[in-house]
Amino acid sequence: MVLIRHGVATAQRAQAARLYWQAFGGKLGTVMGPEPKAMAFIERVMAPDHVISASDEAGALLGVIGYRTARGSFVGGRMSDLVAVYGRFGAWWRGHALGVLAEDLEPGTISVDGLAVAEAARGAGVGAALVEALSREATMRGFARLRLDVIGENLRARALYDRLGFEVTARCESRLKALIFGYRSSLTMVRHL
Template sequence: MSGLSPGFAIQRGFSEAHRDDTAVLFWQAFSGKLGKILAPHDRALEWLRRILDPAFAISAVDESGDLLGLAGFKTSEGALAGGSLADLAGVYGWTGALWRGALLSVTDRDVNPDLLLMDGIFVADHARGRGVGTALLDAIVEEARKRGKSGVRLDVIDTNPRAQALYERRGFVGVSTEETGIFAGLFGFCSALRMERRFAQSPSNSAVDR
C-alpha cells in the first residue's frame, strides 16, 4: 500500500526507525485509558516498543520522512498492540505482569472474521488538521476491501466525540454500546460505542459501500 496525499504519504506498516515515535504517539493517544495500568511512563514506553507490530499497521509519513500518524488493525493472526504475558513480564516482572495482563484483557475485543477490526488510530499533535486521520481511516477501509472483508469495525469511547464525528463522516454507524461498569474509574471512560461501516457486494463480487 502506498498513497500520496498533500504533504504526506500513506504506507503499509512502520519502519524500525519509527518504532520509538510510534510508541510515543500510541502512549500519548491511549495513556488516559491505560495509564493507571501501564504506569510508570518509561516502562509503558519500553513495553510498547517491544510489542507494537508493523505487520498490522498503516502509517502516514511526511515528505521529510517523519511519522505523522498511524492506524492499527487486528486479525486472527495478530494486532498492532498484541504481545504476550512474557512481554509484560519482561518489563514489569511476573507479579506486575499477572495483574496488568488480567486488567488489559478487559479491553480485549474478539475478532469477527467478516469485519476488519481497527486497533487504534492516532495523529501527532503538529499534524492535526491536515487530513492525516481521515487518510489513515480510509486506508483501513481499503485494507478491509483487499482482504475481502464485508466491512470495518471500531470502538470509540464516550470521551472522544471528535473521533466519533470523524467516523460518522466516513460512513460509520453506531451498532451497540458497552458500559465499563466498575472499571470506569480505572479506564477513564464510562462506555464505548461500537461502530461499523459495511460494504455491499456488487454483481462482480467486488465490495462497494452499502
C-alpha cells in the same frame, strides 16, 4: 503531501510508540504505567505488519492506524512480554486488567487497534487518510467490515467516524472500565466495506 505506507519504518518505531501512548496513555496509564515501562512494552510488541503509517515528505511520522485480525494486532503481546517489562506480579495484574478490553472479532471483520495522529497534524486529514487506507487494505484482504471502539466522550473522534460512514452498532456502559481505565461509556462503530 502525506505519504501513506503499510508498516512503520524501523527508524520510526519509537515515534510510533510515542504517538500511540499520547493517544491512549490517558486511558491505559493506570494499567500500563509508569510511562517509561509503557513505552518499552509498546515498542517491544508493536507488529509492523498490522499498521499503516502516514509521514510527511521529510519522513516525519504524522500518524498510525493499527489493526487487529485473527492473526494478530498492532499492539498486542503475550504474557511473556508483560513479564519481561513489568515482572511477574506486575504482568499478572496487568494481564487481567487488559483482559477487560479483549473482545472477539466476528468473521469478516477487521478492527482498528488504535488511530493516533501527531498533534501538529490533527485537523489536516491525516486520520481520515489512514482510515481510508485501512479500508482499502481490508477490502483487498476480503474483509466485509471495519470495526472500532471509541470512548463515548471523545466527540472529535466520533465526528470523524460519523463523517467516514461508520455507524454505531453497540453502546457499552461499564463501571469496571470506569474504575480501571477512567471512562465509563464506549461505542462500537462499524463501516461496511
